[in-house]
Amino acid sequence: MYSVTVRDHFMIAHSFRGAVFGPAQALHGATYVVDLELRRPALDPDGIVVDIGLATQVLHEELGRLNFRNLDELPEFAGRNTTTEFLARVVFDRLAQRIAAGDLGPHAVPGSATGGLTALRVSLQESHVAWAAYEGPLVAA
Amino acid sequence: MYSVTVRDHFMIAHSFRGAVFGPAQALHGATYVVDLELRRPALDPDGIVVDIGLATQVLHEELGRLNFRNLDELPEFAGRNTTTEFLARVVFDRLAQRIAAGDLGPHAVPGSATGGLTALRVSLQESHVAWAAYEGPLVAA
Amino acid sequence: MYSVTVRDHFMIAHSFRGAVFGPAQALHGATYVVDLELRRPALDPDGIVVDIGLATQVLHEELGRLNFRNLDELPEFAGRNTTTEFLARVVFDRLAQRIAAGDLGPHAVPGSATGGLTALRVSLQESHVAWAAYEGPLVAA
């Protein structure tokens, strides 16, 4: 299995609800350093996993929808705790949609003639001592 | 699959027996920077993989049993080479026991009503150029 | 010159005022990974720069005053942009006070019989691509 990973980051405010979160129930914030790992069993016709320039750009666009925001005010997260693991899944789902839509190029689309990407892993590092991730397969449309 | 990872460290003395260890047969020591990765396929009712505060505390307690010790003198390691990979397994087993005992909360217990944790990965970094890990499933009691 | 450095972190929400801050004028947040470097020209009677346990504890206490807070609501920062460089200075000043008060032990007090600490450097890393610092001398009371 081949993989390529690109790194970027975003900075947000949020608060959590539930006694399990202790002092993190107050409004605070975080920097998330994001690693997007893209996987496929065989290289595409260009000898690559993915166009790394496109992958970097699309990751930056998707993180830009979250960057410099108060997540407590975003309608799509209403009633949800935007924990690190939850956000890893959000980024995973958004990247999976972009890949399926062809935004990382035709060879990256799952189930394309050249195979396409088969799995993603999205990791969010919140400090030098804690991080979370979500990984899963990509399915052909 | 979701995961959360927390990092801590411990510092020990030990020696190895066997020609394969070369100069490491002498009494020496190491700092091990430990990454504990906890996995589950679905988030618990609080929207998390695990209570990260509890995970950090329990990891610290278990590493505290090894920290500032000469491993050659610990009865539980008598006759064993306490290599990095061996110690990764030791930490894995001790954390698995703590999780099964409910010390990371009821939702973390393997096979609990909310699913529980399903796997762990314990990595010990011994220098900037070498590390070892042990990973495996957690089974319901 | 000798130095000892300890690392910790804190997570906050804040916003900035001024066109120079662009999208960071909105309420957002950050994780700051903090490195506290303590300096002195000669070791103390115990052969150390400082009691590293005390330094770690006092740094954690001072960061605890900021951790999980919305800095926009703290009276001491009213009317100020809590930029990374500004916060580095805040942490520097607070640590300098604690050191002068003897909270890192008598040998750490600037101008003490054993010399004491002579300088600090406080670095705050806000992401994998940006950080800020404040450093300066410690003066005897």
Next chain:
Amino acid sequence: MYSVTVRDHFMIAHSFRGAVFGPAQALHGATYVVDLELRRPALDPDGIVVDIGLATQVLHEELGRLNFRNLDELPEFAGRNTTTEFLARVVFDRLAQRIAAGDLGPHAVPGSATGGLTALRVSLQESHVAWAAYEGPLVAA
């Protein structure tokens, strides 16, 4: 599953062919920081995954065949784009051959009496924001 990882690096020049590579079609170069992860389900008779000294030495030898070279001039890569993911596979294949030949010791040979290594992962970091990897099983001869 146990694993041991060792790190080394190499520095090369190369160019790429194909519009997808943009400005990287020009002759340029890279430092690749290489992580070689070796896996097996049970430890060998010495209580280790592999002789870490031998693993470090053999990795260094294999990277030495690439280090300080212009990859565009190496006959074995003629007509190929030596992308990071392609090179990860090259290093994987060369290490797999060395392991099968017994160069990491008899206990490391796949399918040996003591089980042997069962899988490798080779990761090449090309910058602080991008890396690629190839992983796969090792098969007994």
Next chain:
Amino acid sequence: MYSVTVRDHFMIAHSFRGAVFGPAQALHGATYVVDLELRRPALDPDGIVVDIGLATQVLHEELGRLNFRNLDELPEFAGRNTTTEFLARVVFDRLAQRIAAGDLGPHAVPGSATGGLTALRVSLQESHVAWAAYEGPLVAA
């Protein structure tokens, strides 16, 4: 003294002349991860060392003049060994020029009414085990 640091990278090919360089006399290449540290004794009217967005952009522009190039072919380096330390100085000089020209804003210009930047440090990391830097004062025009 305050400082702000931003990180970027560039990837080049080059060769060295002189027996001291050993195998690095052959055409090879490197990734350089660049840290640009900007210093001033007091914050500017916005409460910052420098507009971090501008600093990031101007660093990227200057590294873009080197990125994906064969340094052996650049006229400005003719007859020079483009060692890591030499390149650190090149980047230092180019950034100093941009700062003097006002490209990091009026408050960053050395000797400006608000003081301006007083020093730079440029560090180039060529691998996980080696880096070089050049630092020096900025002088008012």
Next chain:
Amino acid sequence: MYSVTVRDHFMIAHSFRGAVFGPAQALHGATYVVDLELRRPALDPDGIVVDIGLATQVLHEELGRLNFRNLDELPEFAGRNTTTEFLARVVFDRLAQRIAAGDLGPHAVPGSATGGLTALRVSLQESHVAWAAYEGPLVAA
């Protein structure tokens, strides 16, 4: 001022005497990741700070005198606490001697015709959250 830094590590056992050391009074150990920074105001005739191959080799030799040892048994440390800051100074002094003896080449000797190295900084990282350093000038013989 120019600088070049090289990294290596060593692994030792030791114990400390004095209540200030708490549980570290027991025999334990550490991995020290060592950064050796060499400084000079102007490059030598080869356009470098120092022959990085020689610097790497000599650092490795000096760390080899400590690696895989129980520092409590080394006569040169009798009656001393081998703290991280103390060891940083030991490595500094030994490297300074090697440099003065010409082991990093004639251009590195302080006060040589080409200027020579003028200062060193030796940093020892003992964990992901703590390190110590010693720096000072090199004087011509």
